[in-house]
Amino acid sequence: MSGTARWPLAGAIALLALPLALSDFWLFIAIEVLAFALYAVSFNVLLGYGGMLSFGHAAFFGVGGYAAALLMKKTGLSAGAAFALVPLAAMVASAALAAVTGFFSVRRSGIYFAMLTFAFQMLLYTVALKATGLTGGDDGMTGLRPPGVLAKPLAYYYFALALVAPALYVLYRLVNSPFGYTLRALRANARRVQYIGVDVRAHQLAAFIITGAFAGLAGGLFALSNGNVFPGWLNWTASATPIVMAVLGGVHTFLGPALGAAVYVVLEVLISGKTEYWPLAMGIIILILVLLMPEGLTGLAKRRAA
């Protein structure tokens, strides 16, 4: 076996065996980590590879969550049928949204791109808050439950893994395809790429839609394990979450953001269990990250190894 194939295999075995070592509570957290890992990696395909800082990626995670909740609660489908449609519906809804907001957002770059994505996210937030008949407004949508045996954390963990792992693989193939290399070139120098005849906006829009769809899938998966969706998922404070995870893990590696997501989620569980001042702790963690370790955890590991 070649050296490069050994690590993914070891990772797969570890993820498959993980539930043996975890209580139901930590299994529940592991599902959250899977969802947020997909969310953070999809976000980082935009930021780390495409150089596009979206400050509204939570819109897609949130819309995926609401799509799942609406499907389960409002369509009148049987629980099994609705549930089977959740992954597809979450991805389609988020992709459709990304197509519309991306169409406008990719016309701008840098900080203006960030602000446009942010404006669209806040627009959705207010809609989720005010369309009380559909979304439950401030109370959100609660009592979501996967059907049958999937309601058990163990079964749902494998279900989530069976969706997240292929999704990550697709994204991995994507960033290593010619399309992915064009994205990297756009990050380095968009103007030069344009001069050689590449349609910059079309590439950026495609990346926006694809990553939006996967963020939606992550949101749908998390909504059903969590049991609730709240408008807070779309609020401005939520848009920083994938950025923190990506930077924490390291934006220059494919799986760094997944590591960042795991560390972030576990830290949140540990710290918010001890004190109500989790925001303060998170703020301090971000400050340390930004000021002292800009390459993230994977950067630290590489520096150690070097």
Next chain:
Amino acid sequence: MIDSFLQQLAWLQNPVVVARQLLAGVSNGMLLFLICAGLSLIFGVLRIINFAHGALFMLGALIAVSLTALAPGASASFVAALIGATAGLAVLGAALETGLLRRIYRAPHEFQLLLTFALVFVLGDVAKLIWGREDHSVSVPAALDGSMRALGLTFPNYRLFLIVVGVAVAVGLWIVLHRTRWGIFVRAATMDRDMLSALGVNTRRLFTSVFAAGAALAGLGGALAAPIVAVGPGLHVQVIIDAFVVVVIGGMGSVLGALVASLLVGIVNAFGVLAFPGLAVVLTFAVMAIVLIVRPWGLFGAPE
């Protein structure tokens, strides 16, 4: 559909309601201007979106809570609160700039975003540690209590006072920006800070002073807002979102834009609440998105 909508607008024929909403809109707009002027200046010079600006505003209001509590309702304690909040936030602003922001001017956008974002949480929780989680109220100082009648309408004195202060600050800022050496540096930095630095201006000190001035304006705004809002840990959230909308519409880096857009948003909110209950916020973000698409540098800003 149209009939019921027109019925909802019946209050437009009532001059008392229109005058009341207009006054509320303009005075809220003036408060918003105090926050947005600083936010806009800071973006223009430092090129940083300061998400923590709402938290600075909240700290100003909380300092006012503590200082007015020394002698509730007394005009002297209110004046002390205005001065204390402004000076306190200027010092905090200078400390934040030299201690934290200065380190990340050359870093990628996401680091700048995360840094001011982290400050929102840190300052928010520190405020909870010091002032608690409950809402506080500040009474209107005796000298500004009551209301005056004109043209058969009643105007609360404090609202009128807010408008006067807002106009005074706007005029004062204009004079400082256009008639002082510091103001010329600030405007030059908004256009091209590398050139300014190359011409021998100490931009490090300029950046510190601009951030301190922006924070001081937010602190003053917070202290002025204290008698008409519930001063608590949630105060900064809505404020920063409104301020962000204003600065985008008016144009980042433009004080005039901040003034016009603040009044616009203040008045639209005051009337929108009556005309489209629940939808006013949706409209504001729709307007913000349209401005960003059509004219991303805002109504009064300069294109990159």
